Amino acid sequence: MLFDELNLIEPILKALQTEGYTQPTPIQEQSIPTILQSKDLLGCAQTGTGKTAAFAIPMLQLLHNPHANAKGPKTPIRALVLTPTRELAIQIEESFKAYGRNLPLRHLVIFGGVGQKAQTDALHRGVDILVATPGRLLDLMTQGFVNLRDIEIFVLDEADRMLDMGFIHDVKKVIAKLPTKRQTLFFSATMPTEIQKLANTILTNPTKVEVTPVSSTAEKIQQSIYFVEKNNKKDLLIHLLQDKSIETALVFTRTKHGADRVVKELLKVKIKAEAIHGNKSQNARQRALTNFKSKETRVLVATDIAARGIDVDELAYVINYELPNIPETYVHRIGRTGRAGLSGTAFSFCDAEEREFLADIEKLIAIKIPVAEDNPYAMSWQGLMAKAASPAKSKSGRGGSAGRSGGGRSGGPRGGNGGQRSQDREPNLSGAKRAPKPARRA
Template structure:
């Protein structure tokens, strides 16, 4: 299928051609016709599947057609609500690219910066507003934003809104927009509270689910390095000796941890920068720009900071620390292998993180192969505690793989599957599992 077959108008087709787009992704193929029909949509797809274009392209076409028909009164017609500044900026860039020939005005607003340029732009008139919840409500309360003309509402990354504690702000926004509207709801995962929210704001929606919930892309090659916690720094430097790793996004659980990794890499003469909530907006944008241009080889990020990072041809993701929430692993490695491209994801697992690895493997339904011949290998790589809850289904393509590093061959050996998947398990730190998601990684934006 081509974009022409989706019934898109010439101004948008010209823009897509300029961007080099030829074939829509599965979620775009399924979503664009539904949105063009004016229906509500519930989209469930993992990160990197092309969700932004799936809603931006049809919204632009609907607004353009309304304007051409003379049925386009002044005011904000479309609102895209998203959790982070970085993601908001990238969505705004997408609207600029796809809508370059439509003459529709779009604006992005977020907190942490002066509101003056944003309020000035609002006074000049805006058709499409991309916003984070806090700044949106603030400017609404000040009277700068009125949404009484709104006809299209997009809630993007709904599950991350929940993770970041923004769900109440989202509900406030919903009470202040017209009840008669088209609503597009996108989420990578569908926990109970998010499903309940979707049920309350969508009207007879068409559901689009292009991949199983919480699955990882098949184009991403995954591997685990078992390593003691104190040896992770040296292991990372060792792995980065591979010249094939041109650009790599490294994840830590905390902002302090990200800064420490950057210092360690810089001491080893490896260009690295950190991106997290304690950095100023300008500093984060500068680090991201340097990373995209190749000036910086390694970008070290916390989970929330990285959610909106979209880098073409990112070859590697490294989990310096495994996430304590298994769904986060899916989001992390989804930064590579985007839009059908291939990618590689390495994870460093120390003794305390083996339970996290078990939960991750149970969620994604595969056994992640492990590298057994690196110089900082953990003395005890026993997976006894992990075997109990692994799924039974075979996945032979993950049993053994070879990956080059400095001319050496590596064997990726997967752990055994369990024959007792239904056995009830007790997490060694149940309280930590309940509360850890609200630790330092859950930075507010």
Template sequence: MSFEQLRLIEPVLKALKEEGYSEPTPIQQQSIPYVLDKRDLLGCAQTGTGKTAAFAIPLLQLLAETTPAVQKGPRPIRALILTPTRELAIQIQESLQAYGKHLPLKHQVIFGGVSQVPQVEALRRGVDILVATPGRLLDLISQNIVTLRDIKFFVLDEADRMLDMGFVHDVQRVIIKLPENRQTLFFSATMPPEIQKLAAMILRNPAKVEVTPVSSTADTITQSVYYVKKQDKRHLLQHILKDDAIKTLLVFARTKHGADRVVKDLVRVGITAEAIHGNKSQNARQRALSNFKTRQTRVLVATDIAARGIDIDDLTHVVNFELPNVPETYVHRIGRTGRAGANGIAISFCEEEEKPFLKDILKLINREIPVVKDQPFHDALVGMEAVKVPMPQNRPKKKAQGGGGGFHRNRQGHVNAPKKHKPKPQQAVK
């Protein structure tokens, strides 16, 4: 299917072509027609599936088709996109700019952590689409700078992330201020009971679209596990980075302090690295992300604030320096690579105390992950008792096959294997 078959107007098609997009992703194929038909939408899709464009493209078209030729006074806000993090808000704004470059629409992003003055000045000039995080939006509403009385379209993005970050009550406060006569688009990577309840509250007879459930990992991502002692993790990371093929590497740590420590260790041995987490100022976080995207910085070390919503082109490698204690977070983390059909490599370090986390991850994704033994810091004691995928009762176990879980046999995470001889056989985590 092509974008032309989705009833898109010429200015949008022209922008998509200029951005190099010719075919919509599955969620775009399914969502865009519903949105153009002015249906409420419940979308279940993880990042990397193209969901931002799934709501941004039809939203731009609907607004363009209803924009008056002559506007008296400042433009009223007609569309609100609510998102949990500043980084994601900025990326949505960039997407609107790219897809709507040939449309007479104005959009503005607002978020906390920076001065509100430039944001307020833009709002007073008038905007059609407002992209906002909950805190700053409610703050500006309380100052009578923002009104939501003219909203015709409301997008709630990353709803489950809102729940994780404690923003559900803020979201509910925003919803109360919205007109009842509106079109609502609701997106979430997972659908826990609280999110299902929220969706039922704000959606009216919604069309439902589900693409790539959170429990699955993309087949384009080659996953591997390295058993290692806790104290050797930093040495193992430095060893992996000896591979010149790794131009950029996104590393995940569980804590802010841990992320800073990883950066300090890398910089000490001459590897350019920066951290991005909640204790960093907004300017520092944006600078670090920009340096990473332009390859001025080779390694970006992040806490889970960056697990979703940060879109980095051509990112080939992700390392879980510490395994997450929430298995769904693993899927979101490694989903930063292997996007849009590209290949990616996800490496996870596992020490003894993290084996229960690994077991939960395997249960969620229901597939094997190869263990790389051919590395100088392999801890045989950690790997002595194999972590197995829990299998349903009364169901015969499937025999593990070569690459495990359908991985390419010639790409099993050997990013640091000696090139002069074949790597040793791997043991699959079952």
């Protein structure tokens, strides 16, 4: 099935074409028609399955009509997406921006850990679609900046993580302020008893949609982890790329600045590389992707948001220069390779500040990622732990406190025990060779 078979309006189809999307994922194919019929939906799906687009695309279409858009200069909030962390909130708002680029709808993301003035100013100007974390939303509701009486569509995203992070009571307070007559879209990776009860309470005759767990996609890809100090990562990357059998590689960083910095270092040693991220124009991003697909550019360095439209049929190598702080993102990244039955390889660099990210990733995929032995910059796990415990180091890499403001994650994704698990790792850093490379492709 193609997106143009889902009865989507032309402005959205044009936006999807600009992003490079033609085929919906299974959850998008199942969810979009149901949501367009204004029905409630219960989605059992994790981040990385395409669920954000599964609700964002039909929501944009439902909210875009002449009658709804003629309510005066200050638009009431008509749709609310509630999500547990600032990282997910930002990603969701980016999706609304991308798919709604040709529509006159206004959207805003609010979360804690930052000043509220820019957010309240935007709310005062009027917002159609609000993406929020529970704590900051309740704070602004209490102060009178947010009124939910005109909500037509409510999305509760990552409901089970809301429960794990202690936000479920805040979520219930928000729900109590919503109008009874509304469309509700409920997403959760798992269905513990309390989440099932909540779903039964707020959904009316929902359509249930389930997709394969995201963790299963990691099983067919050859993975290895490189323990390395942060300031040695660029040298390790160059070392790996000296292997001429790596014809092309997609390299991931967490930030736009980081992507540009990696490209600069590669160009210094005559490795043709380009960056693709949100600060690049659409034309520049498309040009970089075309060069990469034609192998004119050997290395494409990307951020997670920008990489959403990347679909290279025979990509053999993905390199995580920086580990993502959302474990599902790791699976989504490495899933760019090993497609259509072909083999794929994923190398990941882990420094002292990223050890908890690694524990979360391994917990999600239920695999202990093998340690790469061909590493001239190897640092033992004990060394990483000692360096991370140094008073000079901080744990700011996880994005701040996960308190009521919803401003990030603390510990593992299911209760914060991932850190303890990571301390048990003691890789043998001598003797073994790097795992064999995937078969060359025709």
